[in-house]
Amino acid sequence: MTILEVQDLKTYYSTLMGDVKAVDDVRLRMDKGEALGLVGESGCGKTTLALAIMRLLPWNGRIAGGKIMLNDIDIVGLDDKTFDKEYRWKKMSYVFQGAMNALNPVFKVGAQIAEAITIHEDVENPEAMERARELFRLVGIDPERTTSFPHELSGGMKQRAMIAMALACNPDFIIADEPTTALDVIVQAQTLEVMRELQKKLGLTTMIITHDLSVVAQTCSTCAIMYAGNLVEYADINTIFSEPAHPYTKALIGAFPSIKEDRRELVSIAGVPPNLLHPPTGCRFNPRCPNRMDICSKEKPDYLELEDGHNAACHLLTKEG
Amino acid sequence: MNGEIELKVENLKKWFPVRRGIVSTLLSRKTDYVRAVDDISFEVRKGEIFGLAGESGCGKTTAGKTVLRLLEPTSGKIYFEGRDITALNKLEMKELRRRMQIVYQDPYQSLNPRMTVFDIIAEPIQVHKMSDSLAETEDIVHKALEEVELIPGEDFVYRFPHELSGGQRQRVAVARTLVLQPSFIVADEPISMLDVSIRAGILKVMLKTRLAQDVTYIFITHDLAYARHICHRGAIMYSGKIVEMTSMDHLVKHPLHPYTIALMKAVPVPDPEYEKARAVIGGEVPTPINPPPGCRFHPRCSKASDICRKEEPELTEVGNEHFVACHHAL
Ligand SMILES: Nc1ncnc2c1ncn2[C@@H]1O[C@H](COP(=O)(O)OP(=O)(O)O)[C@@H](O)[C@H]1O
Ligand SMILES: Nc1ncnc2c1ncn2[C@@H]1O[C@H](COP(=O)(O)OP(=O)(O)O)[C@@H](O)[C@H]1O
Ligand SMILES: [Mg+2]
Numbered sequence: 001m002t003i004l005e006v007q008d009l010k011t012y013y014s015t016l017m018g019d020v021k022a023v024d025d026v027r028l029r030m031d032k033g034e035a036l037g038l039v040g041e042s043g044c045g046k047t048t049l050a051l052a053i054m055r056l057l058p059w060n061g062r063i064a065g066g067k068i069m070l071n072d073i074d075i076v077g078l079d080d081k082t083f084d085k086e087y088r089w090k091k092m093s094y095v096f097q098g099a100m101n102a103l104n105p106v107f108k109v110g111a112q113i114a115e116a117i118t119i120h121e122d123v124e125n126p127e128a129m130e131r132a133r134e135l136f137r138l139v140g141i142d143p144e145r146t147t148s149f150p151h152e153l154s155g156g157m158k159q160r161a162m163i164a165m166a167l168a169c170n171p172d173f174i175i176a177d178e179p180t181t182a183l184d185v186i187v188q189a190q191t192l193e194v195m196r197e198l199q200k201k202l203g204l205t206t207m208i209i210t211h212d213l214s215v216v217a218q219t220c221s222t223c224a225i226m227y228a229g230n231l232v233e234y235a236d237i238n239t240i241f242s243e244p245a246h247p248y249t250k251a252l253i254g255a256f257p258s259i260k261e262d263r264r265e266l267v268s269i270a271g272v273p274p275n276l277l278h279p280p281t282g283c284r285f286n287p288r289c290p291n292r293m294d295i296c297s298k299e300k301p302d303y304l305e306l307e308d309g310h311n312a313a314c315h316l317l318t319k320e321g
Numbered sequence: 322m323n324g325e326i327e328l329k330v331e332n333l334k335k336w337f338p339v340r341r342g343i344v345s346t347l348l349s350r351k352t353d354y355v356r357a358v359d360d361i362s363f364e365v366r367k368g369e370i371f372g373l374a375g376e377s378g379c380g381k382t383t384a385g386k387t388v389l390r391l392l393e394p395t396s397g398k399i400y401f402e403g404r405d406i407t408a409l410n411k412l413e414m415k416e417l418r419r420r421m422q423i424v425y426q427d428p429y430q431s432l433n434p435r436m437t438v439f440d441i442i443a444e445p446i447q448v449h450k451m452s453d454s455l456a457e458t459e460d461i462v463h464k465a466l467e468e469v470e471l472i473p474g475e476d477f478v479y480r481f482p483h484e485l486s487g488g489q490r491q492r493v494a495v496a497r498t499l500v501l502q503p504s505f506i507v508a509d510e511p512i513s514m515l516d517v518s519i520r521a522g523i524l525k526v527m528l529k530t531r532l533a534q535d536v537t538y539i540f541i542t543h544d545l546a547y548a549r550h551i552c553h554r555g556a557i558m559y560s561g562k563i564v565e566m567t568s569m570d571h572l573v574k575h576p577l578h579p580y581t582i583a584l585m586k587a588v589p590v591p592d593p594e595y596e597k598a599r600a601v602i603g604g605e606v607p608t609p610i611n612p613p614p615g616c617r618f619h620p621r622c623s624k625a626s627d628i629c630r631k632e633e634p635e636l637t638e639v640g641n642e643h644f645v646a647c648h649h650a651l
């Protein structure tokens with residue numbers, strides 16, 4: 001069952017120098033229970049896509065085209081009031097990048113979660129506090145810690161508390177933006193275990209945004225690769241790693257070291273991602289692509305379905321012969 | 322690499338006094354210390370890349386800076402090419418500074434924002450009087466830019482750091498280091514703030530001089546996958562101590578210390594076919610103020626027994642150049 005469908009979404013930021021085309025014609029579908037990893041270099045538009053879906057774009061950001069269907073309703077057209085009341089927190093919520101540092105230092109963490117619950121649902125405080133304790137248990141923190149202040153929690157616990165908060169009103173769908181980027185390896189493993197548990201226990205649909213392919217390999221069932229505002233490939237996680245179709249996907253995998261493989265020379269991707277004020281014409285990856293052809297700087301490649309559930313946008317895939 | 326010892330560190334300690342509130346100062350006169358580096362010993366061979374790895378707060382940066390005497394050691398000895406540099410005065414140290422360099426983690430903070438790329442790279446050349454004329458300085462700067470693959474150099478010399486990408490900035494930082502022709506470089510997480518896609522390129526320009534000029538590196542990282550691909554030998558630190566040290570390949574394949582084993586299991590593998598990373602230990606790295614008696618890792622260790630709570634294990638050779646500090650590793 002489709003829970004989220006993003007159709008040809010354009011999200012631009014207006015600046016003095018013109019529009020930053022942070023998300024441009026993105027097409028994406030997520031099924032219920034899917035765990036999607038959204039991967040790409042910094043600045044490619046991952047957070048912008050999440051903010052557009054959550055309707056949390058900053059003042060200079062706007063949806064310049066396309067639709068975002070949540071359970072078959074286009075949420076782009078909804079008025080703010082309905083969206084606030086019925087969607088954000090309840091149907092979907094967002095653990096934003098760096099969230100663990102955003103807890104209010106003067107309030108106990110349990111009270112902050114309870115507050116989120118009482119704002120969005122018609123429940124009394126004691127019940128909300130009990131829910132907060134349950135949520136702590138769910139993310140693997142001792143419920144007694146709900147009476148702690150943020151500074152009394154370690155970084156890993158704060159991150160889990162933020163995940164607990166996102167779950168406060170039982171959403172079906174959550175987006176976690178770089179949930180483990182600032183964490184050390186053992187704490188990262190603890191957090192990833194919690195994410196996997198939640199997916200299993202609650203049947204939660206999750207989008208995990210990260211620049212780290214290994215995090216995706218560990219927690220996701222599908223993977224979308226984003227480059228310079230475009231989705232360039234989407235497939236189930238095994239296909240992405242074993243049969244990547246797009247040269248960018250291949251290059252990313254080649255750049256990523258694994259502790260399980262013998263010492264080898266790591267290969268970086270030449271050049272830098274483009275400025276999204278003036279992205280290259282044709283395929284946006286063409287200036288850095290090892291397989292570039294004439295057509296690549298002229299025509300934008302279609303985002304094709306190669307097989308059921310495997311999409312990619314690259315001229316190599318349609319080349320004659 | 323010819324097995325010659327370039328750097329030898331003996332019983333190095335760096336303790337930072339903890340600032341305390343007025344009340345506790347009145348109540349007791351004892352000062353607490355953060356034992357950021359607490360009695361570590363190791364050797365680095367000429368031309369080698371030696372890894373210092375561990376989670377944040379374990380003392381890697383403090384160890385790296387103290388080894389260069391950018392921080393004064395609390396106690397211990399540091400021998401560079403056989404000479405005890407802890408005994409050198411400022412003037413003698415200045416001469417050595419050129420040859421012992423550091424590349425920092427954050428290219429956004431390590432470059433002066435008001436200087437052009439040219440001035441940033443020319444400054445150390447002038448400080449160390451490595452050029453006789455402006456023309457010679459210009460020549461060295463251009464060669465350095467070429468070396469770090471900022472090409473053509475003319476496009477970069479007049480730019481300011483904010484006009485560069487993170488990767489380009491780190492290349493400038495590397496160029497600034499390499500113009501001094503150092504023989505020893507501490508690289509403190511030089512790629513951890515950069516995108517994965519460009520990290521290998523920075524590593525390449527940083528490390529290619531190693532072979533040509535026999536440069537020795539301490540490569541500090543929290544990322545064991547990178548450590549495996551870059552370092553020859555390495556040490557794992559926990560709470561100011563070295564807990565295990567051997568060749569990087571051996572360390573990854575046959576870890577003995579329970580902490581190293583836990584670290585290895587926690588490293589996620591970028592391949593969905595692999596077993597998932599697991600946290601086999603709970604908790605997080607403690608700040609090393611008043612560390613527990615005995616082994617520092619014992620509160621989190623499943624193997625901990627009485628002796629671990631009482632006696633601090635020494636770093637002991639348990640096999641061919643494989644050192645472990647654990648009462649139960651044998
Ligand atoms: N408020 C803003 N105004 C203008 N440009 C922005 C704004 N926020 C982000 N951008 C730009 O949009 C692009 C995408 O950013 P972002 O979605 O944050 O990428 P990611 O999360 O993948 O790192 C970048 O080029 C970024 O500089
Ligand atoms: N200047 C300082 N004063 C007090 N404590 C410090 C100072 N520098 C580092 N520390 C502490 O020493 C410990 C080791 O820090 P650091 O060497 O930066 O670790 P790493 O580089 O492994 O993350 C940490 O607990 C840190 O808070
Ligand atoms: Mg982001």
Ligand SMILES: [Mg+2]
Nearest residue numbers: 381382383509
């Ligand atoms: Mg450090």
